[in-house]
Amino acid sequence: MIFSNPSGAPELACDQCGCRWFDRMTNTCYECGAAVTPENLAEIEAALAEFAARRAAAPPTDLPPASIPPSR
């Protein structure tokens, strides 16, 4: 499954237990040992490409919002 982290970036999460920790040497879940399938990898790659395209299209929003004016 694909999970979005708080900054909006997609992350691959385990289909079985939903955790996001994988052993990158063996491509298996640290929690339950489920294998990362080629479908999972295609999914996260597509999600990352879509996320990158969205970020490229939108102006950067790295600055904190200046929503509270000084009360003076």
Ligand SMILES: [Zn+2]
């Ligand atoms: Zn798992």
